[in-house]
Amino acid sequence: RKVQFFGDFFVCGTKSRFVPHFLHLPQLHLVQRRAFAFRQRTLLDVNKDVAELHTDRRNSSHKKHAMMARLNHMARLFLWITLPVVVIAAKEAHGKILDFKETSFSNWEQNVTYISSTGYHARGMAPMYDITNRVLDLFIGSDAIPEGYIIVSDRSVALGPKVQNHEYGDLAKHYWGILLVVSLAAIIVVLTPIVGFCFCCCRCAGACGGRSQPFDKKHDTCRRVFLGLFLICTGTGIVFGVVVAFVTNSYMQQGVENATTSAREAVDDTRLFLKTTSGEINHLLVRNYNELSHHLHQMLNETATVTMTRLDEASNATSLTQLNNFVQTLPQVKINLERLKELTNDLRTNASQLNDGLRGVKRELLHSLSNCAAAACREVEEQYQIGTLDANGYDYNQLPDVTNTIENVNMLITGKLMTSLADGQQVIEGVKKSINDVIGENIPRVSLAINEAGLAMKDVSNEVTKTIDRISDLSGNYTYKYLDMSDDYIREYSVYRYYAGLAISSVLLLILLCVSMGLLCGICGKRPDGYGDDCCNKGAGGRFLMMAVAVIFLTLSLLTLAALIQFLVGLVAHRAVCVSLKNPSDDQIFNHVDRLIDLNTVMYPASSNVRGKSGKVRQYQRETTPFRISQVIEACHGNKAAYEVMQLRNFRDIGEIREYPETYNIDGLLNDLIKSIEIESNLEILSSEARGEIQKLAASELNEFPAHKFEQYLSDDITQINLTELALKLEETANRIPNSPNMNEIRDSLKNQALHLRTYQTSLVTPMTNGKNEILSLALDLDKTLHFNSDSFEEAINKFLAETDKAQEFINQNGTEFVRQVISELTTGFRNEITSYLELVITTMENKVGRCGPLSNVYNSTLVAICNRVVDPFNGFWAGVGWCVLIFIPTIILCVKLSGLYQKSDPYPGPLVESGPKHKRRNKKYERRRNSRDPRDYYDDSNSPGGSRDNRYSDMAPNFNRSDGNNNGLVPSSPSNIFYITAGHSPTAPAVPEKTPQSPGGRYERKQTPKSLRRPYRSQFF
Structure with a gap:
């Protein structure tokens, strides 16, 4: 039974002195379900114990006491555990009074199209460029400059200790490959003219293949085949070098001519990105703040209304208002009652007249139809039961008489009831007015603080956007001028470089043509003949080969020197520009540049104290962290926000706006608003006189208004037969009666009675029907108005009195605290809106505004324009020329050898000439x-x-x-x-x-x- 009691106590929510009034909440349902489950489990345990009692009677008493002790302990434990949980849940449910609507901020929406493109097609030269870049990387290594030779600090460059101590061993080891290439090139440049001169003299003297015997030696045919094969291989290599030279020279010219176009596109995209970022910042800091300000001002303007509404709801002061509103409607109630009385009297009068008329019609119809022998007459009499025409069954004399009710209401209206309730209502309105006045005094100051904070936000927006505009001008206005100058220089001078490359390529092509023609004539032509030789015989092939040798000797030094210079320039451009820009964070050269240049000095020069629109002096110069170029590049590649990319915190820390509520005293003004709320604690809403008048109202005739009787007596139809329908039937019957002298009177009588029925329907039945409906509507409206959703009018009035007393008690005891709580929640919501906006600004500025993906694309497109379209073809050109220079050395030897073999006119004579004895050794003079x-x-x-x-x-x-x-x-x-x-x-x-x-x-x-x-x-x- 104890288990049943405690379980029912929590399951049913029984009120007791241990349970506060706020336990009756929806949050209790979960606790009640858990309590019910606990009770069921406990009852199962009891049943189990009872079963054990029946099986073991000897120990029943001990088990019974143990079981009861167990149940008492469990019930007590359940109470101590469950009750605090319920209390805490109820307090949390009653903790908040207001429910705020958050500010709806508009989003930044703008479609921006960027024109920079990273698309690049090497057109078959990609393997060549890749090999060239790998070769350059092999020459230069990962570090461009060994440690100890250059020291770069903030904005200064100095020679390292190894230079001062003249320790250049590490430098030579680092650049040994480049030094080897320069040495070999220098040797070729210097020795080629000397060797060519000596070779020319040797040829002119008849040696070095200048004179040849007219017949082949034993192995000359084999020599021609293999040397020709080798020369074909070297010629193929020369073909590759020549193609590379021509193609890369053309590609490089296209890249140089389009470089300024790509640069302009990059600058345009950069400025468009900065402009878009500036607009986004202005939208966030200005427009979104205006939306917040509008919402906050709306909250401030509605503070008094919301407070009064919540006070009315909490104190049930609305009951007095409803009662007062009802009392104010008593004149209208009186009018409705008078109208109801009038309609009732009219209904009685018309009903009496209708009865009299219908009796006369019935008498005439029965007389006429009884004298009529036609079948139509009998049909009408049987169908409409004419004998019961006046038997309607209504008795409107039973309708209630509201005369006394009208007099009673009139007495209430002329009495002191209305003035008494108006005085009570005036007390409530006075409380509301005092609260409204206090709120009205503080709202303008809070609004002013909000406007000052808005001006500060606008100043921040203007400062940041001006800085971004300055960066845009720096990257745009000055750049366009130099791009125009570059266009002029490119149009004027790039053609010379192109023609120089074309001349070098043409020299290579000339040598290739000579070698090719020499091979063609030497392989396919006939032997030379002193008399009538063909134009393309082997002798001509030999002369083509020697022409190639001559051109090589004449141009090899120049080609080597040009290839060397381009190699060194391309090496520097590749390592210092392309490699460094493609991986700035891990590059030695870029690290030196980073230490040398601090972008803070360029983008955010030190500013003096500037007074903003809000009138406050700000100090822009602050302790800043170094701002490096590599940080900008890496941040852009990571698609970070502009605030992070451009290190705007070095100029304006956006986190400072968190202090605006305190800086502009918004929090202090809101606290002052809360403290200024004070309500009198001795209010009297209803006086004893007003209470007596209200009790008289409860005991008035309105309490017994018989609305149900009106509904009871007016629910039936006025006539059981439709008079209009009966009139039509009578006219139809009259028309069907045959023409005879004795039937004419009956026909006229039927038509006359049909006319009487139509008249009664129009003049009596229809007005009575309308009056009846209006009476029912008035009765129902009065009944609804008088009951106030209660069982009776007296109960509703007494309920209003009780609620008014509770409202008075609540206002006197808890009014001030409650209003302060409401205002506190309003101000808390106010602060939360401001804090949420500030956090939104900070988060959006740091992570979303001006994401740097477009600038990363601009950067990559610039790299493509410089490195892929200019530097790579430049390096490919010297690679092609250098490749030909290296192949020319064995080509000279092969050409000289083959030229001598191609000059011989006779084949090998055979083995007979070898039968004689060998030559004896002759002396040197011989x-x-x-x-x-x-x-x-x-x-x-x-x-x-x-x-x-x-x-x-x-x-x-x-x-x-x-x-x-x-x-x-x-x-x-x-x-x-x-x-x-x-x-x-x-x-x-x-x-x-x-x-x-x-x-x-x-x-x-x-x-x-x-x-x-x-x-x-x-x-x-x-």
Whole structure:
């Protein structure tokens, strides 16, 4: 039973002295459900214990006491645990009185289109650019300058200790690759003219391939094949270099010409971004604050109204207002009652007249229809039951008479009731007026503080936007001037660079053409012939090759020097510009630039004290952190807000606006408003006289207004038969009666009665119906007005009295505290709105306003315009030229070798010339003398031409004579014979000479050919 009691206590919410009045809240439902579950579990435990009692009777008494103790302990524990939870929940539910509507801020919406593009197509040169950049990175390394040679501090550059101590070993080790390239290039530049001059002299002297024997040696064919193959490979390499040179020179010119266009697009996008950011800041700090200010002023203007409304609701002072409103409507109630009396009297009169008329009509109709023998007459009499025409069943004399009620209301109106209630209402209005006056005195000061804070926010917006505009001018107005100058210089001078590159490329192409033509003629052409040679024979190929050698010797130094200069310039541009700008945070050069330049000095120069619109003096110069260029780039790539990117906190810390409520004394004014609220504690809303008048009202005739009787007696229809319908039926019946002398009177009687029925319907039934409906409406309205949603008028009036007493008690005891609480919640909501806006401003400024993605795109597009479209083709050009320079060195050797092989006119004569003994060693003096003579004056046996030479000249039919004149005009048959040509003689076959002591080594005796009869001598440089 105890469990049942405590469970029901919390489940049903039974009132007791332990439970406060605010426990009857929706928040208690969860607690009640938990209590119900607890009770059910406990009852199950009790049932289980009872079952155990039945099974074990011997221990029943002990178990019973234990069970009761357990139940008492559990119930007591449940009370101590649950009650505080319920109290806390109820207090939290009653904690807040007002529910505020947050300020609705408009969003910044503007579609912005940026034109900078990072799109780039290398057009087939991407692998070349990548290889070139890798080579440059290999030369320069990760650090451009070794440590200890340069010291960069804030705004100053100084030489390092290693320079002062002349320690350049680390510098040489770091740049050994570049030094090696410069040394090799210098060697080539210096030695090429010297080697070319020496080679020219050597060729002119007949050496170095200047003179060649007319026939091949044993392995010359193989040499021609392999040397030609090697020269084809080098020529292919030259083709690559030439293509690279022409293409990169053209691409570089396009990049240079479009560089200023890309720069203008970048500047335009930058200024557009800054303008957009400025507009966004102005929207946030000015327009959004105006929206907040409008909402705050609206809250201030509604403070008194909201306070009074909440006070009325809390104190139930509205009951007095409702009662007063009802009393004020008593004159209208009197008018309605008088109208109700009038309508009731009219209804009775009309009902009496209608009864009289219907009785006469019934009498005439019964007489006429009884004398009528037609079937239509009997049909009408049976269908409409004419005999009951006047039997309507209503008795309007039973309707209530409201005369006494009207007199009673009249007495209340003329009495002191209305003035008494007006006095009580005036007391309530006086309390409201005093509160309204206090609030009205403080609102203008709060509004003024809000306006001053708004001016301060506008000053902040103006300062930040001016700074951004200054940055925009710095990046725009000055830049355009220099871009125009750059356009002039590019139009005037870039063409010379282009033509210089085109000339270098043309030289390479000329060399390539010479090599190509030399290979083409040397591989596909015939052997050279002194008499009627083809234009593209092997000899022409040799001359093309020597022309290529000559051009190489003449231009190699210039090409090497140009490639070296471009290599050094491209290396510096690649490392100092492209690599540094692509990775500024981890780059040594950019770190030096960061330490050298502080953007605070450029973007936020020190300003003097400036007085803003709000009239307050601000000091702009503050302790700032260094502002580096790399920070801007990294922040932009991270798409951070402009406040973070441009380090605007160094100029204006946006977090300072958190102090505005205190700076402009908004919090102090709101606290003063709360403290100024004071309500009298001895108010008397209703006097004893007013209370007596109200009690008289409760006991008046209005308490017994019989609205239900009106509804009871007026719910039926006035007539049971529709008179208009019956009149139409009578006219129809009259028309159907046959024409006869005795039926005419009946026909006229029916028509007359139909006319009477129409008249009664129009003049009596219709007004009675309208009056009845109006009576019902008035009765229902009066009943609703008098009951006030209560069972009776007296109960409603007594309820109003009780609520008025409670309102008076509440205002006297808790009025001041309650109004202060309401004002406190208003001011708290006021502060929360301001704080929320300030936090919105700070968060939006730091994280959302002016996200730097567009500037990152501008930065990347500028890198593409500079590095990908200018620097990469520039480096590709010197790479192509340098590649050709390196290939030219083996090309010279191959061309000289192949040129000598291509000049030979006769093939290898065969193995017969190798049968004789080998030459003995001759002394140096003989060799010098032999080399100084014409090699055609004597021939060794092993080098004499074969029979193919005879066939070659057989078509010319020459005369061959032995040197001794004894050849008998025969063609030589032995390959070891020597001939000379004489005009008018046939060749003579000499006898084979025998070895003599005068001719050791198997040499033949020979005579020197006269110079006038020798073959044309071919000794030339090309």
